[in-house]
Amino acid sequence: MIDKSQEYAYAGIPTFFKSDYGTVTELPGYDIGVFGVPTDTAASNRIGARLGPAAIRRASAFYNPQTYFKKETAIDMYQNQKVIDIDHPSILDLGDVTVYPLDLKKTLLSIESFMFDAGKLAFPVILGGDHSVTYPLVKGLVRGLKEKEKTGNIGIIHFDSHPDIWESYVTHEDVWHGSPFRNLLEDGIIKGENLVTVGDRSLLADYEYEYMNRHGVKLYSISDVWERGMTAVMEEAVSYLDAHCDGIYVSIDIDVMDPAYAPGTGTPAPGGLTPREMIQAVNIICNSKRLVGIDLVEVAPDFDPSECTANLAAFILHRFFILYKGFRKG
Numbered sequence: 001m002i003d004k005s006q007e008y009a010y011a012g013i014p015t016f017f018k019s020d021y022g023t024v025t026e027l028p029g030y031d032i033g034v035f036g037v038p039t040d041t042a043a044s045n046r047i048g049a050r051l052g053p054a055a056i057r058r059a060s061a062f063y064n065p066q067t068y069f070k071k072e073t074a075i076d077m078y079q080n081q082k083v084i085d086i087d088h089p090s091i092l093d094l095g096d097v098t099v100y101p102l103d104l105k106k107t108l109l110s111i112e113s114f115m116f117d118a119g120k121l122a123f124p125v126i127l128g129g130d131h132s133v134t135y136p137l138v139k140g141l142v143r144g145l146k147e148k149e150k151t152g153n154i155g156i157i158h159f160d161s162h163p164d165i166w167e168s169y170v171t172h173e174d175v176w177h178g179s180p181f182r183n184l185l186e187d188g189i190i191k192g193e194n195l196v197t198v199g200d201r202s203l204l205a206d207y208e209y210e211y212m213n214r215h216g217v218k219l220y221s222i223s224d225v226w227e228r229g230m231t232a233v234m235e236e237a238v239s240y241l242d243a244h245c246d247g248i249y250v251s252i253d254i255d256v257m258d259p260a261y262a263p264g265t266g267t268p269a270p271g272g273l274t275p276r277e278m279i280q281a282v283n284i285i286c287n288s289k290r291l292v293g294i295d296l297v298e299v300a301p302d303f304d305p306s307e308c309t310a311n312l313a314a315f316i317l318h319r320f321f322i323l324y325k326g327f328r329k330g
């Protein structure tokens with residue numbers, strides 16, 4: 001066996017954070033199960049997110065806990081020298097879900113069934129893929145949690161430059177990457193009041209805005225973040241979901257970031273979050289004890305030769321891994 005502590009980030013086989021690689025049946029005993037969903041056929045503009053999982057895995061190698069930081073305590077310079085206990089969760093990389101580029105419905109079923117199995121056995125972390133994947137992911141997760149724990153009242157914190165509650169776009173109908181949260185609401189899988197959307201800066205038609213209001217969706221636009229600050233916004237959102245939901249799922253569309261920091265995405269929108277604001281958001285979310293899953297979608301590496309988008313994606317997930325204390329089961 002290769003000693004991974006002797007292996008540089010650029011060497012070896014790029015599993016997620018250089019973790020073990022295995023099948024769903026091997027998940028029990030691990031804290032986190034990671035899998036990719038390499039699909040982008042539901043994107044409305046530039047494709048390329050099918051290459052996201054591979055790019056994030058490659059970038060995540062640098063944060064391999066066996067080389068990046070081995071000690072148990074650290075000064076987290078992002079949080080004013082607060083000392084944290086480094087307690088890296090154990091991760092199993094499950095590879096990528098089977099997708100069918102010419103058959104979206106079949107792809108959705110494949111994703112849902114994979115999540116149904118994996119989400120019951122360990123904390124699921126998913127690398128997208130375009131944002132349509134969040135619909136079958138949450139559907140499969142909620143179905144699995146209901147079977148396992150008889151409860152599936154899940155709230156979602158959704159980071160995005162777009163609300164993704166659109167009905168249709170040009171010839172895209174029903175299920176595409178601009179509709180996953182509408183799909184989840186329409187199917188009754190989540191309640192509108194338990195959906196928090198952060199970072200929106202697109203133009204919303206009146207009827208779409210009305211749709212969100214009618215369902216009670218909590219919308220924090222980019223101007224809300226600018227006026228109130230990310231920490232205040234997140235404290236309000238997380239304390240609401242903590243009080244009203246059994247679990248909190250986090251869905252991060254990398255296009256919530258300003259394109260200066262994350263140009264590798266299909267539909268970049270100027271005026272987005274800075275890494276500092278995302279770090280603040282993750283800090284607050286990790287105070288919750290109710291996280292049940294995280295997806296990070298829409299990384300399209302071919303638009304970013306600097307690889308800073310994939311690196312930022314890996315960095316954000318690494319922040320969750322070192323700050324959130326709820327991964328470990330025992």
Ligand SMILES: [Mn+2]
Pocket residue numbers: 131160161162164177253
């Ligand atoms: Mn999105």
